[in-house]
Amino acid sequence: ETGVTQSPTHLIKTRGQQVTLRCSSQSGHNTVSWYQQALGQGPQFIFQYYREEENGRGNFPPRFSGLQFPNYSSELNVNALELDDSALYLCAGGLAGVTGELFFGEGSRLTVL
């Protein structure tokens, strides 16, 4: 039990649509990170939020955006969906300034047709 829950677990969208994925983290986590994991690959860092602001981003275009809320929940928004956006999207909770493990949710499986 990691204390990180994600919704929805599965969803299907068509190319060009927009999607919002949600994550709820336990109160002990003050950072939230999002990762994209394509089939057969390791997770790729999208961005991290701390104190409701983005404080780091990987090699993802601006159509990937996020929010972190005071209640430790978070959203990942992806606009203008492309076929290559099909992946497992993982949310992870952690502690800023502390070297330590990240606690992952079960993920949201997005399929873009």
Added chain:
Amino acid sequence: EDQVTQSPEALRLQEGESSSLNCSYTVSGLRGLFWYRQDPGKGPEFLFTLYSAGEEKEKERLKATLTKKESFLHITAPKPEDSATYLCAVQGGGATNKLIFGTGTLLAVQP
């Protein structure tokens, strides 16, 4: 550029047959090296953190070791329930807790 390479890509063992998984890395200012286990369709489950060369950690049939260039995950007398993908990740310098993952080793343990 920070990078993690895992080998082999896939490994099939008989129950009780011990082996090792390799993770080689290049990173600026290693803050930690992490091993995760991932079951199909699930999120990664934390196993170990190693912080400096020479460090070792153990958990049941798993033992992780770290050198300046690589880490090994040793599996002793594996059981079918150890079947999963094992992911290695490093955390380097910077303001975030960003993890750089390898592509994983898919382990299958046959009874």
